[in-house]
Amino acid sequence: MSEPGVGIELSHVTKLYAGQQQAAVEDFSLSVDPGELVMFVGPSGCGKTTTMKMINRIIEPSSGSITIDGQDVLSLDPNELRRHIGYVIQQIGLFPHMTIAENIATVPKLLGWSRERTNNRVDELLRTVQLDPAVFAHRYPKQLSGGQQQRVGVARALAADPPVMLMDEPFGATDPITRQKLQAEFLKLQADIGKTIIFVTHDFDEAVRLGDRIAVLGERSRIEQFDTPANILANPANDYVSSFIGHGAGLMRLALIPISDVELDAPDATAPAVDADSSLRDALDLLMVTGAERVNVSGGEGSLTHARISAALNKARHPVEAS
Amino acid sequence: MSGSLDVFLARRWEDLVMLTLQHLAVVALSLAIATVLGVLIGLLVWDRNVPRTAALTAAGIAITIPSLALLALLSPVLGLGWAPTVVSLVFYSLLPIVRNTVVGLREVPAHLVESARGMGMTPVKTLLSIQLPLAWPVIVTGIRVAAQLTVGIAAIAAYVAGPGLGLYIFKGLSSLGSANALNFALTGTICVVLLALLIDGAFVLIARYSTSRGLRV
Numbered sequence: 064m065s066e067p068g069v070g071i072e073l074s075h076v077t078k079l080y081a082g083q084q085q086a087a088v089e090d091f092s093l094s095v096d097p098g099e100l101v102m103f104v105g106p107s108g109c110g111k112t113t114t115m116k117m118i119n120r121i122i123e124p125s126s127g128s129i130t131i132d133g134q135d136v137l138s139l140d141p142n143e144l145r146r147h148i149g150y151v152i153q154q155i156g157l158f159p160h161m162t163i164a165e166n167i168a169t170v171p172k173l174l175g176w177s178r179e180r181t182n183n184r185v186d187e188l189l190r191t192v193q194l195d196p197a198v199f200a201h202r203y204p205k206q207l208s209g210g211q212q213q214r215v216g217v218a219r220a221l222a223a224d225p226p227v228m229l230m231d232e233p234f235g236a237t238d239p240i241t242r243q244k245l246q247a248e249f250l251k252l253q254a255d256i257g258k259t260i261i262f263v264t265h266d267f268d269e270a271v272r273l274g275d276r277i278a279v280l281g282e283r284s285r286i287e288q289f290d291t292p293a294n295i296l297a298n299p300a301n302d303y304v305s306s307f308i309g310h311g312a313g314l315m316r317l318a319l320i321p322i323s324d325v326e327l328d329a330p331d332a333t334a335p336a337v338d339a340d341s342s343l344r345d346a347l348d349l350l351m352v353t354g355a356e357r358v359n360v361s362g363g364e365g366s367l368t369h370a371r372i373s374a375a376l377n378k379a380r381h382p383v384e385a386s
Numbered sequence: 387m388s389g390s391l392d393v394f395l396a397r398r399w400e401d402l403v404m405l406t407l408q409h410l411a412v413v414a415l416s417l418a419i420a421t422v423l424g425v426l427i428g429l430l431v432w433d434r435n436v437p438r439t440a441a442l443t444a445a446g447i448a449i450t451i452p453s454l455a456l457l458a459l460l461s462p463v464l465g466l467g468w469a470p471t472v473v474s475l476v477f478y479s480l481l482p483i484v485r486n487t488v489v490g491l492r493e494v495p496a497h498l499v500e501s502a503r504g505m506g507m508t509p510v511k512t513l514l515s516i517q518l519p520l521a522w523p524v525i526v527t528g529i530r531v532a533a534q535l536t537v538g539i540a541a542i543a544a545y546v547a548g549p550g551l552g553l554y555i556f557k558g559l560s561s562l563g564s565a566n567a568l569n570f571a572l573t574g575t576i577c578v579v580l581l582a583l584l585i586d587g588a589f590v591l592i593a594r595y596s597t598s599r600g601l602r603v
Contacts, residue, residue: 119504121503121504142507143506144506145506146506150501150505157501158498158501169505169507170505170506173505173507
């Protein structure tokens with residue numbers, strides 16, 4: 064019943080603040096496919112958040128055009144536009160004087176939904192983000208943990224089933240364990256709802272874990288590279304991108320390759336077993352921890368050695384030539 | 387020789403109750419007017435530097451005018467009784483109410499306002515359903531300070547024939563040496579203090595029940 068995502072097109076978008084010599088965002092053009100999760104990743108102050116906020120006109124662009132589903136956002140009433148774009152910010156921004164249910168009902172109320180429709184939607188969303196409505200609907204934000212508040216933040220953004228979501232470092236303020244959990248839940252949720260999402264982060268690991276495509280941004284929001292995580296890790300466009308990836312690119316890439324993509328040796332029942340739907344990184348991890356020669360892929364289809372893993376990584380190194 | 391207090395009270399308690407109620411009424415009326423006016427001024431100036439500084443400075447200077455002097459200035463224009471009393475009480479109440487409205491609104495975290503605007507709330511709706519409720523505990527504190535201030539100043543308004551307990555205090559003052567001078571001054575003063583304590587207690591309850599449970603500490 065959820066509305067699928069729509070395309071977003073930014074074309075020659077520039078933001079120049081009054082009284083400043085240099086643009087905060089300069090000539091930014093990017094096209095996001097319907098249902099795609101695009102990560103904007105870059106250092107603090109590079110203009111990634113400014114770029115995102117121009118899409119819902121929290122910040123007005125100085126020039127250029129932005130369309131959502133072919134419609135020019137600058138021609139729409141900003142309040143009406145924002146009611147159809149989910150918005151999640153790092154501080155979450157739950158209203159402390161309202162209950163969880165009232166918070167989630169914010170946009171439905173603005174859209175004039177009936178009480179019954181709103182209440183049903185609130186219950187549905189709370190269950191979607193794994194919070195029991197009977198327990199949480201009438202609590203206040205301060206009574207929830209950081210992770211629970213962040214789930215409510217996502218539920219509130221989804222309330223009116225917007226085709227597009229903008230997320231500004233939504234998991235940035237949570238501890239690493241909670242963050243990983245929220246990321247995993249979020250990926251599962253996105254697999255169901257297929258929204259078009261622009262997700263801003265300064266954490267490259269997070270970008271790799273979540274993104275369908277990553278836009279690596281430099282100063283003034285210049286696009287240094289825009290590609291899938293695997294392609295960026297395998298073939299960074301320039302030194303800037305390489306330095307942003309940092310160390311451990313090989314391990315990050317292994318995490319992106321499922322075991323099912325790799326040619327296997329004959330099964331070896333005596334070797335330690337790794338789950339068939341895990342990644343090459345998990346397989347390598349097991350090899351290191353056990354010190355074994357090879358690991359058996361459970362299900363009995365075959366086994367993996369260091370050499371196999373290494374070969375798979377190098378085969379993926381030149382995806383363009385290979386195809 | 388002074389008359390005994392119990393005889394004095396027995397003879398005048400009805401009078402005293404009426405004066406106390408008058409005192410309460412003039413304070414309540416003035417606070418109601420000052421709250422509407424003060425919050426309105428606060429809303430108009432809080433996010434603009436020059437008007438805000440101007441309003442707070444003007445209110446700050448205004449409050450330094452001695453109350454007796456203000457009454458003396460108002461009386462030729464407004465006559466005697468309720469009118470100059472209410473006007474002067476509103477005048478003194480404005481500073482704490484405007485100041486706390488401004489402070490309360492400025493303390494609302496910017497990300498909450500951005501969050502509201504980002505979901506498509508209009509500026510007016512954001513002000514009324516997010517900013518004002520969040521600033522409310524601070525605004526109520528301002529009204530409470532104004533209440534304390536005006537209970538005391540209202541007593542002085544008896545000088546221009548204003549309503550309330552000031553009548554007894556001035557009676558005592560003007561009949562120094564007579565049998566009941568001390569009784570008048572003492573009962574007037576004690577009732578003002580008791581009324582102030584009572585009103586302060588009422589504000590603890592008002593603040594509690596007019597603030598969202600999610601904001602209570």
